[in-house]
Amino acid sequence: MRRIVVVGASAAGLAAAETLRREGYTGALTLVGDEPHAPYDRPPLSKQLLAAEWEPDRLTLRRPEDLTALDADLRLGTEATALDTAARTVRLADGTDVPYDGLIVATGVRPRRLPGGGHVLRTLDDALALRAGLRPGRHLAVVGAGFLGAEAAAVARGLGCEVTLLEPAPVPLAHAVGEEVGRVLSRAHQEHGVTLRTGVSVAEVTGAGVRLADGELVAADETLVAVGSLPNTEWLAGSGLGVGDGVLCDEYLEAAPGVYAAGDVARWTHPLFCVSMRIEHRTNAAEQGMAAARNLLNPGARKPFAPVPYFWSDQYDMKIQAFGHLRGHEEVAVVEGDLAERRFVAVYRTGDRVSGVLGVGVAPKVIREWRQAVAKGAPFLSSVGGTGKET
Amino acid sequence: MKVELDTDKCVASGQCVLTAMDVFDQDDDGIVVLLAEEPGADQLDDVREAVAVCPAAAIRLVEK
Numbered sequence A: 001m002r003r004i005v006v007v008g009a010s011a012a013g014l015a016a017a018e019t020l021r022r023e024g025y026t027g028a029l030t031l032v033g034d035e036p037h038a039p040y041d042r043p044p045l046s047k048q049l050l051a052a053e054w055e056p057d058r059l060t061l062r063r064p065e066d067l068t069a070l071d072a073d074l075r076l077g078t079e080a081t082a083l084d085t086a087a088r089t090v091r092l093a094d095g096t097d098v099p100y101d102g103l104i105v106a107t108g109v110r111p112r113r114l115p116g117g118g119h120v121l122r123t124l125d126d127a128l129a130l131r132a133g134l135r136p137g138r139h140l141a142v143v144g145a146g147f148l149g150a151e152a153a154a155v156a157r158g159l160g161c162e163v164t165l166l167e168p169a170p171v172p173l174a175h176a177v178g179e180e181v182g183r184v185l186s187r188a189h190q191e192h193g194v195t196l197r198t199g200v201s202v203a204e205v206t207g208a209g210v211r212l213a214d215g216e217l218v219a220a221d222e223t224l225v226a227v228g229s230l231p232n233t234e235w236l237a238g239s240g241l242g243v244g245d246g247v248l249c250d251e252y253l254e255a256a257p258g259v260y261a262a263g264d265v266a267r268w269t270h271p272l273f274c275v276s277m278r279i280e281h282r283t284n285a286a287e288q289g290m291a292a293a294r295n296l297l298n299p300g301a302r303k304p305f306a307p308v309p310y311f312w313s314d315q316y317d318m319k320i321q322a323f324g325h326l327r328g329h330e331e332v333a334v335v336e337g338d339l340a341e342r343r344f345v346a347v348y349r350t351g352d353r354v355s356g357v358l359g360v361g362v363a364p365k366v367i368r369e370w371r372q373a374v375a376k377g378a379p380f381l382s383s384v385g386g387t388g389k390e391t
Numbered sequence B: 001m002k003v004e005l006d007t008d009k010c011v012a013s014g015q016c017v018l019t020a021m022d023v024f025d026q027d028d029d030g031i032v033v034l035l036a037e038e039p040g041a042d043q044l045d046d047v048r049e050a051v052a053v054c055p056a057a058a059i060r061l062v063e064k
Helices: A011-022 A064-069 A124-132 A147-158 A179-191 A282-297 A364-376 A380-384 B015-019 B041-053
Strands: A003-007 A028-032 A073-075 A080-084 A089-092 A097-099 A102-105 A109-111 A139-143 A162-167 A195-198 A202-206 A209-212 A217-219 A222-225 A229-231 A254-256 A259-261 A266-270 A275-277 A310-315 A318-324 A331-338 A343-350 A353-360 B002-005 B024-026 B032-034 B059-062
Touching (some): A003 A011, A011 A028, A011 A282, A011 B041, A102 A282, A139 A209, A147 A162, A147 A179, A147 A310, A179 A195, A179 A318, A179 A353, A259 A266, A259 A282, A282 A310, A282 B041, A331 A380, A343 A364, A343 A380, A353 A364, A353 A380, B002 B032, B015 B024, B015 B041
Parallel strands (some): A003 A102, A028 A073, A102 A259, A139 A222, A162 A195
Antiparallel strands (some): A080 A089, A089 A097, A109 A229, A202 A209, A209 A217, A266 A275, A318 A353, A331 A343, A343 A353, B002 B059, B024 B032
16 A cells, blocks of 8 residues: 545544554655644633633644654645546545545534524634633533533633523433433532523524524523534545545445544444443543554454544533443433532443442542443443442 | 653543553653653654554653
8 A cells, every 4th residue: 555645634634644654654645634723632722712711722632743753744624525436536625536445534523503693612713712702701502411512611610701601402411421310410510600401492592592493582792503513424425435424434444445544424333332322521532543543454364443432521629421322321320429419420320330430529540440331331220239329 | 762751731531551562651640650761672663653543732751
């Protein structure tokens, strides 16, 4: 293989490019990114950057000399607009066609938007724009109480803003972490002075705030729309790649001969959970980028991609950490601590297996032990024993 | 090769410990602790992987 193109220059694309070099690939390497910035880290955008604790330079994923050492043709500020899998070329927005023998698609996702606009929070520029509007006494409305919206709400409170959190579901995050844990997390927001309104449907964002479906106006100076994201796959139209809420890959992350996908945009069936998934977590981006690069380079020794997913969230003084695949779980058992005190370990059951673990305010080593149970798909009942308080 | 940490950036994910157990550990708050500042050649691949999977980009491997 003499020419490899990586489309997407964030965590997944960077990890892929670095892995290619680490694994001994010496051919031409092109790394394409649509943002003008050198690869940077996204999780701090809704945390330290938004809180003005860190400035943008702290977010760069690699020093300039590390990027130089990659010996890649770095095309930043350049969008990929089309893929021709027959000719094996990637068309860029500047009109050039970049030929490849191997391709890794890591084009990520973009935020869903609502009529009327409002802030979104995906890029560095998004975060800086939102940050400029957060000052003591300003009113921020956040549409969507998922992890991103909740983190931003917590930061805004810390900055002295009045915050209204609007969520269509009856309990925030219930689909992801279960009702009980979702309630515990949302109670923390209320105790910190956030106005939480659940079961509301938002029609549009206006200059004066957020218009609900029933006509009510929730007044706000700034609005953040955090209602999920859409995979960036439009540029693959007509390429022959399978697309359906992400780039469809096999268990090796291959989407077409010589074409792999990684990061937020990649959809594959996880061998451990036997569920088709797309993971929008920072750790997965790096792991998947590495796996795609290795499988691309070593066709004879490919490995299925079967990570134990990990995510964390910081809200107020809570650090939330989770391993596994919590979505679609059937039961949650608290095996340690107390939900009400927001210090606990919750273990998730899907089928008769341990499928996930989530901890708040407990030593990470404790949660890590449960990670083993997730990795093995340990039987739920014997794992939680008689100690589990079912919720 | 020398390992450098930015513990202020560390988010306590423990991914480094899972990847290179002889080089990294976590304190009670989950913050990364360095067990071997200059890991042996046999550990370099694992450390490089830890650098890559660290979700906070808090680990760096520096050529001496």
